[in-house]
Amino acid sequence: MKKILSLTVASILLSGTFFSIVPAVQTEAAETKGKQEIVFADVGWDSVKLNNAIAGLIAEEVFGYTWVEVPGSTPITHEALMKNEIDVNMEEWTNNIPTYQSDLEDGTFTELGINFDDNYQGLYIPRYVADEYPDLKTVQDLEKYPELFPDPEDTSKGIIYGGIPGWEATEIMQKKIDAYGLDQYYNYLVPGSNAALDSTITSAWDKEEPFVAYYWEPTWLMGKYDLVLLEDSPYDPNTYHDGIGAYPAVTVTVAASNEFAKSNPEFCEFLSNYHTGSELISEGLAYMQKNDPDDHEAAAKYLLKQHPELIEEWLTSEQAELLNASLEKDSGTGNHSDWLFHFPVVFSPDTVAIDSAVREFAVAADSVLQAVQNVLGGLVNLFKWLLSHIPWFLLLLLVFLLGWRVRRRIRSGILYAAILSLVGIVGYWDEMLLTLSIVLASVVIALLLGLPVGILISNSQRANRIVRPILDTMQTMPVFVYLIPALLLFGMGNASAVIATVIYAIVPVIRLTSLGIRQVDKEVVEAARSFGSTRWQTLFKVQIPQAVPTIMTGVNQTLMMAMAMVVTCSMIGARGLGMEVLNAVNRIEIGRGLIAGSCVVILAVVLDRLTQGWFNKNSDNTDNGNEE
Structure with missing residues (x-):
């Protein structure tokens, strides 16, 4: 009897375990499905973000996916799609991808359908x-x-x-x-x-x-x-x-990686039915512009509510029912425990008002800004004119002589001239001169502004307390932020590049000028004062000469930071080596990017070695003079 009872209990326990395992397995599978993430391509413009939001909303509410966007240029995202690094691209602008048709014929990705083809x-x-x-x-x-x-x-x-x-x-x-x-x-x-x-x-x-x-x-x-x-x-x-003749309307397709298309047939069936049009997308973008330029999901819901025929065209009746039920739900409901993981009080600054204020200022101060732009552009053109009127062999000879003199070794002069000649050999000599013109113009302005400020804060605690937080902000602010106001105020081109470069590169010369003067031995300063030197005489005849090595280090760092901005400023139309690097990146041309990038490195190395050698030479002369 006990044996039978034991077997009965064991059977019940096993059956309970079995039935508890089945739901657990099913729940785990459901959770896995719920956590499955679709990676959409984000090529930067609002129409693709809106298409991503529409497809992403349907992916969440109907198919149980989550989704994210990965930013990149058109060729980069296309390459990522072929490598299965991106799952779906809602806008493959076929005419803007030279290898699109050959890649499709080679089977490197899956074309699901046409999104729209009525664009101009x-x-x-x-x-x-x-x-x-x-x-x-x-x-x-x-x-x-x-x-x-x-x-x-x-x-x-x-x-x-x-x-x-x-x-x-x-x-x-x-x-x-x-x-x-x-x-x-x-x-x-x-x-x-x-x-x-x-x-x-x-x-x-x-x-x-x-x-x-x-x-x-x-x-x-x-x-x-x-x-x-x-x-x-x-x-x-x-x-x-x-180049002869009008542009045809571009066929913009929806494409998926082969791996995603194979493993997600139901969602890809929906994408195959997905079709919008320029008028529909423009309607959604106009709604965004009027309400919230950054809320693509709100615009997606707006379009789906305004055009229920799209839902019937894209989805099955069961799927359409799920989506319509989701659209009718109150969006205000949420998890009551969200406050544990999300900051409870959020204030959203009116960035639109800030943008409008800057644009209104640009219009009101147009004459002044135009004058500044002309001065900056003229300075760049002056350096460009001077450099372009120096024959290439004389410029290389000058580099050789400078390298020999400042490094005190003839082989240094030969080396600097030789590596700089490589820039001309690979065909980037003119681009190098333009880049050098922008850098020199930026450094000159940075020194004209930075040296006086550095001297000021070195002798005034109040000025130091005011300026230091500003310098901290300038040094830690992402460099791309400098491009925005420069672009809005001065337009696209070299003038904006000079402004952005000056803001980015001026910090070292200010800091090190102030530091160098502050580090001068107080006894030397007191001795100068005791001999009757005025404050200005002490500054210019004692403190600044003593601080020259530190100040020159700041000048060198400003020069190097200006070179570092070359590629970044190409994003706002600065021409030269930076634009060549950017073109290579956007076209995924490894060889071109490597050569253009190497030319930037060569120019930076030559400038760094020459300025460091010159500063060290002057420092040694100063030390010898002091010893004498």
């Missing part, structure tokens, strides 16, 4: 220019109006703002300008980023200045501003890639 792109002018100049209708008509769109850095020509580095359309635009002979009248400037191009257009619009720029749709900017597309000859596939 090309050269646009503002409506107020089109109304004032009614005979400016075509791209070819631009040759009659170069003075209407002057290049602030080259007044002998106009300027056309091109596309984003790495896009096929950007290269075609360059060919178009050459094919139509517009290169005789215009300089073609490739912005370093989409943000730089947007800022240039919005700034010009606020000031009602003429501009001609490449752009595309759908975007928030095209929805907000009335831009007119310049006409071109009809699209011809045989001449299009040579």
Whole structure:
């Protein structure tokens, strides 16, 4: 009897264990499904963010996924898609990816369908220019109006703002300008980023200045501003890639990595049915611009509520029912324990008001800012003119002589001249001179401003207490933040690059100038005072000469930090070696990037060694003079 009872109890326990295991396994599987994460490509513009938000909302509410976005340029995200590092790209701009068709034929990724194909792109002018100049209708008509769109850095020509580095359309635009002979009248400037191009257009619009720029749709900017597309000859596939003829509407596809497409067939079936259109996306972007420019999820919900036919087109009836039920739920409900993990009081500054204030200031102070821009651009052009009028062999000879003199070794001069000549050998000599011009202009301004400030705070505790937090902020602020106000106030180009570089690089010379003067032996200062020296005589004849080695170290650091900003400033249109590096990064051209980056390194090393050697030489002379 006991044996039977034991067996019965064991059976019950085993059955209970079995039935408890089954739900546990099912729960674990459900949790695994709930935690499965879709990685969407974020190529930087609002339309893809909106498409990601729409697809992400459906992924969460209908299929039980979570999702994230990974930022990157068009070629970089396409490469990541082929490597299964990104799961889905809602906007593959096929014409902007030269290898798209060959990659598709090779089976390196899965094309799920067409998102939209009713977009336009090309050269646009503002409506107020089109109304004032009614005979400016075509791209070819631009040759009659170069003075209407002057290049602030080259007044002998106009300027056309091109596309984003790495896009096929950007290269075609360059060919178009050459094919139509517009290169005789215009300089073609490739912005370093989409943000730089947007800022240039919005700034010009606020000031009602003429501009001609490449752009595309759908975007928030095209929805907000009335831009007119310049006409071109009809699209011809045989001449299009040579720049002749209008741009065709680009086919924008939805694509997935092979691995994701294989393991997630139901969600990919939805993506295969996904189709929007320029008008629909523009409607969503206009809603965002009116309400919250950063809330793509709110815009996604708005579009799905306004267009229930999309839900029926994209999803099965059961899936559509789930999504509609989710859209009807009150978004205000949430987990009562959220306060444990999220800060309970959040104040959101009105960043739109800040942006508006800066733009209003830029309009109000346009004449002053234009004068500053002319001075900065003129300084860069002055250095460029001086360097370009020195024959290459004389410049190398000068580097050799300086290296020999400051390092006191002839082989140092030979080495510096030899490695600098490599820049010319690989074809980047002109770009190096332009980069050097921007760096020298920035360093000169940084020294003119930084040295007096360093002297001031070295002799005033009150000034030191005021300036030090400012220097701490300038030194720790992300460098990209400096680009925004420079771009809005001074436009795209070398002037903005100089401003951003000065702000970034001025800190070392201020700090080390102050430090060097403060570290001068107090007994030496007191001795000078006891012999009747005034405060200014003591400063300029005793303290500063004694502090020269430390001050020169600050000068050297300022020079190196200015070089470090070369690539970053290319994102706001600074030309030279930095733009070559940025183009290589956006096009994923490893060889080009390595060579251009090496040229930056060579220039930085030569400048560093020459300045360090010169400063050490002067320091030794000062020490010898003091000993005597």
